[in-house]
Each structure stands twice: as C-alpha cells, then as structure tokens.
Amino acid sequence: MPMEKLTLSFDIIGGNFIAAGEASSATKAALRKIGLSNDIIRRVSICMYEGEINQVIHGGGGKAVIEVDERRVAITLTDGGPGIPDVSKALEEGFSTATNEIREQGFGAGMGLPNMKRYSDEFEIISKPGEGTTVVMSIRF
Amino acid sequence: MKLSDVREILSASVMCGEERLSEEVLSVCGSDLMSDVLAFVKDQSVLLTGLMNQQVVRTAEMMDMKCIVFVRGKTPEPDVVTLANQRGLTVMSTMHRMYEACGRLYSGGLV
Ligand SMILES: Nc1ncnc2c1ncn2[C@@H]1O[C@H](COP(=O)(O)OP(=O)(O)OP(=O)(O)O)[C@@H](O)[C@H]1O
Ligand SMILES: [Mg+2]
Numbered sequence: 593m594p595m596e597k598l599t600l601s602f603d604i605i606g607g608n609f610i611a612a613g614e615a616s617s618a619t620k621a622a623l624r625k626i627g628l629s630n631d632i633i634r635r636v637s638i639c640m641y642e643g644e645i646n647q648v649i650h651g652g653g654g655k656a657v658i659e660v661d662e663r664r665v666a667i668t669l670t671d672g673g674p675g676i677p678d679v680s681k682a683l684e685e686g687f688s689t690a691t692n693e694i695r696e697q698g699f700g701a702g703m704g705l706p707n708m709k710r711y712s713d714e715f716e717i718i719s720k721p722g723e724g725t726t727v728v729m730s731i732r733f
Numbered sequence: 734m735k736l737s738d739v740r741e742i743l744s745a746s747v748m749c750g751e752e753r754l755s756e757e758v759l760s761v762c763g764s765d766l767m768s769d770v771l772a773f774v775k776d777q778s779v780l781l782t783g784l785m786n787q788q789v790v791r792t793a794e795m796m797d798m799k800c801i802v803f804v805r806g807k808t809p810e811p812d813v814v815t816l817a818n819q820r821g822l823t824v825m826s827t828m829h830r831m832y833e834a835c836g837r838l839y840s841g842g843l844v
Binding site for chain 1: 765766767768769771772782784786787788789791792794795796797820
C-alpha cells in the first residue's frame with residue numbers, strides 16, 4: 593500500500609489528561625498524509641489512543657513508536673510504570689483498576705485492552721509488576 | 734439527516750462548526766465512557782455525552798465523527814471547543830437529558 597516507510601516516536605506524559613491523545617492525533621494525521629485507507633487509519637487510531645490513555649492513566653507515561661512498512665503499521669508502547677500483575681485478567685472486558693476520579697473523566701470501563709486486541713491483527717503484552725509494561729500491536733494491510 | 738436537523742430536533746445551540754451544518758450524518762452514539770464509544774467501528778457521526786473534557790474530542794476525532802452534542806445543558810470550557818473546531822468537529826449543547834436526546838434522534842431516523 594504506502595510507498596514510503598515511516599517511523600514516528602513520541603514521549604507520553606503520565607497523568608496529563610489534557611495532552612493525552614496528542615500522539616495518537618499526530619499519528620493519525622501522518623498516516624493520512626501517506627495515503628493509508630480510512631479503515632486502517634481508524635483501527636490504528638483506536639489501538640494507539642487506548643494504549644496512549646493507558647500509559648497516561650496507569651503506566652506513569654512512556655514511549656510510543658509507530659512503524660509503517662509495506663505490510664503493516666506496528667505500534668509499540670513501552671512504560672516503566674507499575675506493570676500488570678495478572679495480564680489475562682486485565683484483558684477481560686470490564687476489568688479495571690481505575691479510580692472513581694478516572695471514571696469521572698470517562699475512562700475505566702475496562703474496555704481499552706479488549707478494544708486493542710480486537711482491532712489489531714497482532715497483539716502482545718509483556719508486563720511484570722514493578723518492571724513496567726510493553727504492548728506491541730500491528731495492523732496489517 | 735443533516736447536522737442542521739440534529740440541531741433542530743434537539744433544540745441545540747451550536748458552539749462551533751456552524752458552517753458544517755449541511756453535512757450528512759448516519760448514526761449516533763451516546764455514552765459517558767470513551768472506551769465504550771471506541772468499541773464500535775461503524776460509521777458513527779454524532780457523539781452524545783455528558784462528559785466535557787478534551788478526551789471527548791479526541792475520541793470523536795479517532796472515530797472520524799462529525800459532531801459532539803453535550804447533553805443536559807452543559808457547556809464545555811472554551812479550549813475544548815477550540816480543539817474540536819481545529820479537528821473539524823461541530824459542537825452543540827442541548828438542554829435535553831441523554832435518554833431524551835437519544836430518543837428524539839432515534840425517532841427522527843438516526844440509529
Ligand atoms: N500500561 C499499563 N500499566 C499498568 N497497568 C495497566 C496498563 N494498561 C492497562 N493496565 C491495567 O489493566 C487494566 C485494564 O486496562 P483497560 O485499558 O482494558 O481498561 P481501563 O483502562 O481500566 O478502562 P478503559 O480502557 O475502558 O477506559 C487497567 O485498569 C489497569 O489495571
Ligand atoms: Mg484503558
């Protein structure tokens with residue numbers, strides 16, 4: 593599909609609810625520019641935005657790297673936050689450790705990770721308590 | 734249905750995007766939980782919500798929506814409206830509660 597390869601990299605700031613989503617927004621604009629289809633762009637947007645929000649809320653901030661090649665868009669989200677004690681539990685729809693304060697901001701449905709899994713073609717979480725979390729997703733053309 | 738019909742059905746006031754009221758809309762989503770909104774990848778065009786922060790705008794942007802309607806007469810901070818306008822989103826505010834606003838649009842033909 594796209595002729596050019598592309599790599600984008602962002603620092604995500606933990607706890608900042610106002611800036612949250614800026615990296616996803618910039619990614620979306622960049623993918624538009626290289627001419628990816630609306631369907632692909634929307635799936636990447638959902639996956640990345642959910643991941644970015646998780647880094648802001650749960651992960652204490654982190655790094656997001658987006659790589660586009662001739663086959664896929666890959667999203668790698670890394671943080672040095674508290675990690676996830678039970679990953680399979682975290683992947684269940686409705687599971688959330690979000691506080692009431694977070695819920696009042698519109699998050700904490702426990703749907704973020706399930707959404708990311710559903711809309712990506714490849715999905716992997718590597719996480720250990722105390723060592724942070726890495727989420728790798730790819731969306732194939 | 735056009736955005737101008739949405740405004741009429743909800744007796745809404747338009748906070749930005751007046752110039753885009755002739756755009757067509759197909760379906761509506763009403764929620765205060767953003768991941769709920771993100772869970773359905775159909776062509777939703779209007780987001781009804783009682784939540785009023787930047788993340789409402791981001792969510793609508795990620796989903797390629799056209800319009801955000803704040804229910805229960807809520808008006809967001811100016812910077813939320815500014816962000817929405819930058820992203821090409823129309824913003825409205827209606828006095829109706831969520832349930833009523835959804836019902837009116839549903840009866841009007843939006844699903
Ligand atoms: N980067 C992360 N670091 C630490 N914990 C995480 C991280 N991402 C997710 N979690 C844990 O996994 C749980 C489930 O995440 P998920 O995104 O599915 O739901 P949520 O963020 O709580 O709510 P929603 O995404 O619906 O707003 C979180 O509540 C949190 O406990
Ligand atoms: Mg989440």
